[in-house]
Amino acid sequence: MYSFPGSSRGGGFAPRGVRGRGGRTPHFTKTREQVKPDIERHPLGDIMKTIRGSDLIVGSNHSTDVPEISGCQYVASYNWLNSEVPTIIVPGKPPQWTPLTTPQRLKEDSGQYYRDLNAAKYPDYPMAPVVHAVVETNPEFPTSNVDLFACGSTLGNLLRFARGIDKAFRFNVEVIGNTVFFVRKENDPKEIIKDIRGFGHTFPEAYTTWDNDVKGSDTHQRIIQYTFGGLNCLVRFESDGYIKGVSKGSDKLSDKGTTGEDDLLQALQGTTIGHSSKTFSKTLDRISVKRGGSAVPQSSIFDMKTRSGKYNKFIDMRDISSQLWLKQIPNFILAYHDGHGLFQDIRVQDIRDEVQAWQMENKDGIRRFAVLLKKVLAVVKNERRVLLEIYCPGADRLEIRGQYGEGTHALPMQLADRWADDGSDADLVTHSIAADEKHGLDENGDHDEFKYSNLDDDDSGTEPDYTACTAHGCGYCGKCTY
Numbered sequence: 001m002y003s004f005p006g007s008s009r010g011g012g013f014a015p016r017g018v019r020g021r022g023g024r025t026p027h028f029t030k031t032r033e034q035v036k037p038d039i040e041r042h043p044l045g046d047i048m049k050t051i052r053g054s055d056l057i058v059g060s061n062h063s064t065d066v067p068e069i070s071g072c073q074y075v076a077s078y079n080w081l082n083s084e085v086p087t088i089i090v091p092g093k094p095p096q097w098t099p100l101t102t103p104q105r106l107k108e109d110s111g112q113y114y115r116d117l118n119a120a121k122y123p124d125y126p127m128a129p130v131v132h133a134v135v136e137t138n139p140e141f142p143t144s145n146v147d148l149f150a151c152g153s154t155l156g157n158l159l160r161f162a163r164g165i166d167k168a169f170r171f172n173v174e175v176i177g178n179t180v181f182f183v184r185k186e187n188d189p190k191e192i193i194k195d196i197r198g199f200g201h202t203f204p205e206a207y208t209t210w211d212n213d214v215k216g217s218d219t220h221q222r223i224i225q226y227t228f229g230g231l232n233c234l235v236r237f238e239s240d241g242y243i244k245g246v247s248k249g250s251d252k253l254s255d256k257g258t259t260g261e262d263d264l265l266q267a268l269q270g271t272t273i274g275h276s277s278k279t280f281s282k283t284l285d286r287i288s289v290k291r292g293g294s295a296v297p298q299s300s301i302f303d304m305k306t307r308s309g310k311y312n313k314f315i316d317m318r319d320i321s322s323q324l325w326l327k328q329i330p331n332f333i334l335a336y337h338d339g340h341g342l343f344q345d346i347r348v349q350d351i352r353d354e355v356q357a358w359q360m361e362n363k364d365g366i367r368r369f370a371v372l373l374k375k376v377l378a379v380v381k382n383e384r385r386v387l388l389e390i391y392c393p394g395a396d397r398l399e400i401r402g403q404y405g406e407g408t409h410a411l412p413m414q415l416a417d418r419w420a421d422d423g424s425d426a427d428l429v430t431h432s433i434a435a436d437e438k439h440g441l442d443e444n445g446d447h448d449e450f451k452y453s454n455l456d457d458d459d460s461g462t463e464p465d466y467t468a469c470t471a472h473g474c475g476y477c478g479k480c481t482y
Helices: 117-121 128-137 152-162 202-207 258-271 318-327 352-361 363-382 413-420 426-430
Strands: 047-051 069-081 087-092 148-151 169-176 179-184 217-228 231-239 281-284 287-293 301-308 331-337 343-350 387-394 397-402
Touching: 047 363, 069 117, 069 128, 069 287, 087 128, 087 217, 117 128, 117 217, 128 217, 128 287, 128 413, 148 152, 152 169, 152 179, 152 231, 152 318, 152 363, 152 387, 169 363, 169 413, 179 363, 202 301, 202 331, 202 343, 231 318, 231 363, 301 318, 318 352, 343 352, 352 363, 363 397
Parallel strands: 087 287, 148 179, 148 231, 301 331
Antiparallel strands: 047 397, 069 087, 069 217, 169 179, 169 387, 217 231, 281 287, 331 343, 387 397
């Protein structure tokens, strides 16, 4: 069964919801126009494989069981600080739910908010801080066991496609070691959310609080690990906050993973919490990494939405439930205002039963989602080109393509090599790797145009020697020398 068994706490849950934070898309009263990939500004590369909805139908000779998320456990986390130099705190901590004792009328949202804060903070390699958090938390993390490293956005887009929902999207793909990386791609790393209205930002600012050792944080990002459809997945997502005092006994995120998560949290709490984030600091590929905060269990994490209750409290929970399922978030806060920023109807829910019901209602789409992931991973792992992308122009057509031109790597070179080497490169944590930040630069600063050799082209009759090869430098050509 779905790994969120449990009962609701708090009453009167409205079965429909709208997005308020968590990517922090604010409440809106009209259907927001979908942002489509700009293929004129960012052209598409050569097409390699097309997948249609009919390709995902499970045949009669296959199991009809619904693929489940199992073995879910916390891996790592970090906070982005509001600073000029890209700075993360590991493990960081989400803001705590601290509701006002007396409701106050809040100001409407204003200002600019990025669609993808990771890309806005570090546009060259948005996945770099995610990997840093993992290897900083556990230098011996078995990277070779990970089949897929993705985020809530990329997985959410693929899940919508598998369910037949018409939404255009694209994201980059790269195989590093044994792991396929999905990297979110907006039209611009600092693309902002247009037509801001509502209280989706001012509400969490008023009703949640950053602890002292993570003051100045912009966001808390979490990485969890679970098995789905036979794939070992790492998933990164933004957490809206945590509820203090949620019992670990209710943290039944999987039948197998709960004990491991509790043990890991105890270890982290003994080794990574400092009185100040200044107790530890280093610079890696131009990201400043500080140690501070403390890990919190997944059972305490919540997602938050705001909605005007002035005229109609009907909220469509379908897309929200799919995200809660992908991110394994057990708690949901739904806050209604009077149309003018006064919140007097706030509902704190254990949402696991509702998400489990969503899973059963969408079992066919979930089966197709599992088939889709396996198809995509099989294609990209067998493709000799290193840099790929997924492009979906709309319903019933998903394309696997090479990235246009030189393309964009998921990670800086040395960090990618460390991941490919199963985290064995201990030297990475002792010095800056800023010089490796730009791939494809020779000693004169010129691009080498990423010419990756074909392993089958070697007709010398000798066995390839990969000792001097790297994941990015040559794609493991077997011909490099020191």
